Amino acid sequence: MTPGQSAHLSEEAINDVLIGLGTPESDAHLAHCSICSSKLTEFHSEMEAFNRSTLAWSEARPMGRLAEAPMSKVREAMFSPLVWALAATILVAIGVPLWNHGGHHPPLNNASVPVSVSQDSEAQIAQDNDLLRSVNVALNENEESPISEYHLLGASHPHARTRPELRKP
Amino acid sequence: MATYSGVSFDLGTIAATGIESSVTGRIRLISELDDIDALSRTYRARLIRFVAYSTGDPDLAETIAQDTLLRAFNGRENFRRECSVSTWLTGIAINVLRNHQRTERYKFWKKVKSNAMDVHEMASFLPADGSGPESQMLAKERVEQLARILQTLSNNQRTIFLMRFTEEMEVADISEVLGMQVNTVRTHLHRALTAVRGQLGAKL
Numbered sequence: 001m002t003p004g005q006s007a008h009l010s011e012e013a014i015n016d017v018l019i020g021l022g023t024p025e026s027d028a029h030l031a032h033c034s035i036c037s038s039k040l041t042e043f044h045s046e047m048e049a050f051n052r053s054t055l056a057w058s059e060a061r062p063m064g065r066l067a068e069a070p071m072s073k074v075r076e077a078m079f080s081p082l083v084w085a086l087a088a089t090i091l092v093a094i095g096v097p098l099w100n101h102g103g104h105h106p107p108l109n110n111a112s113v114p115v116s117v118s119q120d121s122e123a124q125i126a127q128d129n130d131l132l133r134s135v136n137v138a139l140n141e142n143e144e145s146p147i148s149e150y151h152l153l154g155a156s157h158p159h160a161r162t163r164p165e166l167r168k169p
Numbered sequence: 170m171a172t173y174s175g176v177s178f179d180l181g182t183i184a185a186t187g188i189e190s191s192v193t194g195r196i197r198l199i200s201e202l203d204d205i206d207a208l209s210r211t212y213r214a215r216l217i218r219f220v221a222y223s224t225g226d227p228d229l230a231e232t233i234a235q236d237t238l239l240r241a242f243n244g245r246e247n248f249r250r251e252c253s254v255s256t257w258l259t260g261i262a263i264n265v266l267r268n269h270q271r272t273e274r275y276k277f278w279k280k281v282k283s284n285a286m287d288v289h290e291m292a293s294f295l296p297a298d299g300s301g302p303e304s305q306m307l308a309k310e311r312v313e314q315l316a317r318i319l320q321t322l323s324n325n326q327r328t329i330f331l332m333r334f335t336e337e338m339e340v341a342d343i344s345e346v347l348g349m350q351v352n353t354v355r356t357h358l359h360r361a362l363t364a365v366r367g368q369l370g371a372k373l
Contacts, residue, residue, distance in 0.1 A: 015359050018362060019333065019355060019359070020333075021355070047315075054316075055218055058214040058217040061227070
């Protein structure tokens with residue numbers, strides 16, 4: 001209150017009342033002054049509407065499960081320098097040996113590199129065939145064919161070349 | 170039996186009643202804090218509102234509210250009933266918020282993000298109070314105006330204003346929760362009130 005200047009409470013005194021620090025004098029004044037008390041009522045009315053509106057707004061927000069909260073701690077941990085340092089160490093520990101293995105060893109001896117079939121020349125194939133043919137002949141020199149008893153083999157038989165002894169009269 | 174100023178008291182009855190009410194209160198609080206779903210249903214919206222309007226960030230408010238409820242649940246044995254559960258939770262939320270605001274991630278997103286609070290959307294949530302459409306429209310405009318004014322306050326002024334007039338905390342409780350002198354809290358409140366009442370209209 002500002003006696004001598006105004007019959008009403010000062011703005012500071014009204015603020016004090018709103019804060020909850022009113023004095024017996026201000027309380028006594030408010031008891032009979034409708035102008036000052038209406039200021040308080042208006043403010044409380046504004047705040048009440050604000051509080052109802054904001055509470056309705058926050059209640060309308062979707063409710064997440066509290067169990068999800070620890071994930072936020074995991075996300076926080078993602079930003080921890082210690083975690084980044086650990087991740088970098090693991091990457092180096094795995095990456096360096098792999099890099100050395102792939103790019104820094106001297107080229108392997110050609111003899112140990114398997115030759116692909118597509119690289120075989122026709123001459124090589126013919127040589128292999130001759131080798132296989134001779135092996136076949138050597139294996140069957142002293143062995144009678146199990147189908148010889150049927151006297152089926154003639155000159156045109158495809159296996160005749162692998163059973164030269166059968167072509168003997 | 171004891172006598173004081175000519176009135177007799179049965180000390181045994183008084184003591185038993187006190188213990189009973191204390192035990193009853195303790196049981197009620199323990200059961201409230203022991204049920205995390207009930208705790209969330211009762212206080213989550215208020216926590217979100219407080220943090221959202223204190224920081225201007227609704228997404229952050231959800232995170233802080235969740236962390237606050239979990240911390241409260243995990244530390245419920247530490248609640249000493251020296252204040253209401255709501256005040257206790259607000260104090261935890263303040264601490265969680267402070268810790269969060271110290272992180273580099275928060276500082277980064279604070280720079281990147283624009284103000285995410287949509288005060289127009291918020292005002293549209295004002296429940297109908299039975300008044301006419303014109304009155305309802307005016308009330309929404311006033312709510313929107315108040316929300317915009319709050320955004321112009323300093324962080325301390327806004328937070329303390331919300332603690333006093335939205336969370337309805339006493340100045341002494343605000344002082345304790347924030348670790349701030351009572352006179353400093355009063356100064357912030359005075360400045361906030363002057364700004365809010367001055368901008369809302371001379372009639373306040």
